Amino acid sequence: MIKRLASGLLLAALALPACAAFDVGQLMDDLARHKGGKAKFVEKKYISLLDKPVISTGELTYTAPAFLEKRTLTPKVETLRLEKDLLSIEREKQKISINLASQPEALAFIDSIRGTLTGNRAALEKNYLLSLAGNPEKWVLTLLPSDQKISALVLRITVSGSKNQIRSIEYLQADGDRAVMSIEPLEAK
């Protein structure tokens, strides 16, 4: 009995990779095929200091491979733009530009989003351990920082989606606070 159970388990274990042909490589290929588009987002930040989450909403625009714009409309208008390695933030007539090449930690952080969007596995694996669960219709990709400097900021990044469309990103910060961004595609290019 025990032997049958064991062999059954063994069979199941062996069979699992076979039926779930969906792996990180395939997801990356799917994501890489996504050439860009527009989406609405709602971001909720759960901060221990505050009694209720801070909610912001706005639009995301992505054009493969190097242009990403996050336009926050509420509570304050703010535009974050990423072009190659140049990150600029515009808020209240002020514009800050940061060259990410000079900020390795910020670059690693940005690469978690950019790498997922572009399906760039090498860029992701440079700083994170990847694990994938689910199927192409509903998948969850978990990124665990491999560098201590990054894990001092972010403990875990969870990206979930369907096919080649990202539907939510969750950041769990080292202090226990977390941010969840839900993404609703507006149109597909």
Add this chain to the structure above:
Amino acid sequence: MSQAGRAFLLWLLAMLAGAAIVWNSRFTADMSFFLPSHPSAEQQVLVDQLKEGVVSRLLMVAIAGGDETQRAALSRELRGRLGKMPEFVSVQNGESDSQAADRDFLFRHRYLLSPAVTPERFTVDGLEKSISDSVDRLASPLGMLLKPLLPRDPTGEMLELLRGLNAGAQPDSKAGVWASHDGERAMLLIQTAALGSDTDGQENAIKLIRAQFADTAQGQGIANASLQLSGPGLFAVNSRATIKDEVSRLSTISTLAIVAVLFFVYRSLRLLGLGMLPVVSGALAGVVAVSLAYGTVFGITVGFGAALIGEAVDYSIYYFVQSGRNGLTDWKQRFWPTIRLGVLTSTAGFGALLFSGFPGLAQLGLYSLAGVATAALVTRFVLPQLGQANGQTRDLTPFGRRALHGMQTLRHLRWPVLALALAATATLFAEREHLWNPELAALSPVSPADQAVDMALRADIGAPDARYLVVIDAADRESALRQAEATGHRLDALVASGQLGGYDSPSRFLPSQASQDARRASLPTAEQLRPRLLAALVDSPLAAGKLDAFLSDVEQARSAGNIERASLNGTSLALAVDSLLLPHGAGWSVLLPLRAGEQPIDPSAIRSALAGNDALFIDMKAEFDKLYNDYLHEAMLLSLAGLGAIVVLLAATLRSPRRLGAVLLPLVLAVLLVIAGLHLLGERLHLMHLIGMLLIVAVGSNYALFFDRASDEHRLDPETLASMLLANLTTAIGFGTLALSQVPVLHAVGVTVGPGAILALLLAAIFAPRASAA
């Protein structure tokens, strides 16, 4: 004691006194050669910045070789070593620990530093607004950085402080230290304790950096590590080395060549020694005169000595060659008046430069004037006491005869020369827009290679160029800071409207005591603040209970003392304040460097914003250009005045318009041909070429005068002509040597006067009145 002995003794005493003065003279090879002696208020700022400004004390360092990590390790160790040395005020390489001290200071003193701190900000409404802004900001991507500060700084004062700072100007970073844009070099920015004008101090600092780097690289075993360095200090050190090197090199070349020529003619060491006597006396007298009049002797002035040797030796040549055949008395009667007139025209030319506001030019003028006059006087009054040629010299008569014969042939060139001069005039007129180099940099002794390295390092490190400045003078530090704040308010309006990117101010880190007092007075007591905070946070997701740290920080700020200059010690902000707030004479000066935003700075907008304020707006580049244009304009006036003096002197002595014309024509033609020739050879003319033109007239007039005297006497002896050719040769050698110089000031004079002197003689011969050939 014989008369000769007395004369020699007197001369010797004078020389010893001169040597003693020279021994105690201060020699310099710094920028002050070019800086105005009577600066305007704007130019004074320029001068102060160049001599003592922080920018003048910055050295940029690039480390190449090894890999990224090795370069970073070199950079860290070099910073560690140099940072401990008293020769360096600050060594920055982008390491994060250096920024931590600054951040701590700003955060600790935020309530006295933040311009947003007013009584209104701590009312219920003010708190509600600023705290809800801060909560909103947590939604921003930058929120993650701000979140840890929220419990202590819910009103966002730290952000107010950082808002005015220039965040975008940081260099790139690799492996935790600054790196060049291509990532191949680690970069450091070093400030020396020595002033920019202290060339010895700069040289010592540069040596230390190189030695410490070599030691570090060896210690870490990185064989191919190399260090590149640039900055105003290096320019000063290199320029001085170039000038020092050239002074000895050029003088040696010029002396050797002239001694060889003289020995060939005199065939006697005694005569050679006597012949050099006026030269040595003249050179010494020149340095003594400059030292006594100006206190400091510029290296370039001494370098001009190479030319002076060639000019001063002429008098003894005339003396020995001309008196050798005809005797001393005859020489004194027949030749000395002509030589004297030549000396006077030369001194009139050099003397015009004395009135220049360009100190280098005035020194060159005084040096040459004193040198030439002394050489002539020694020739006239000391040499005859000491000896005569007594027929020892090589017989130059056959040579003179051949030259006389050649002169007859040369006469046929009159019309072709006039045609050539006409063509030269036409060329110069047609090209008049492209003749001049319009920049002061044309005079700078900094080599193009050094300038290229400097540009590259500057671009990589983003070093400030400080082109636009607002300058304020005040009686004391407190009022200087108050005025800086008042001017800052006006500039804030321009920043808000986008006409200005930003500005630096010492009051950002060291506000006036008045502002600090006012800000402190705006802070409520804990008993007042607590209920207001509760009321302000009724609808906020932030509970007042989590802001105890805020209450205690405000309470602490209320009881803490004001920020003094000493409070800044240990941060890089101290350096920033010291470089922008300077004790100056009896008072204090504040500098507010301006940064352009998206659009370039419009000087008229800044000026109108500052109208009615004592602040002075300065565009450094415009000031430099104006300075050079002033020099050029002045040099033109002085050249014309010098020329005028020479003409008046000749007219008064010659008393004949025809003779005056005959003397001046070859000189004018020589100037025309030389300038056209230089232009065709691609030389961009600058101020010193202009001075060279004046010197062609001043020096060349000597030859024309001899031809004039000969025509007056209706004879030209072969010996006289030979002595003129010989004198011309030594003059051409002297000035020609300067043409070899890499120092543009000397080079320009050399290429102009060297050929000019030869042409002046040739043309004087060509246009000499026919009667003289008898």
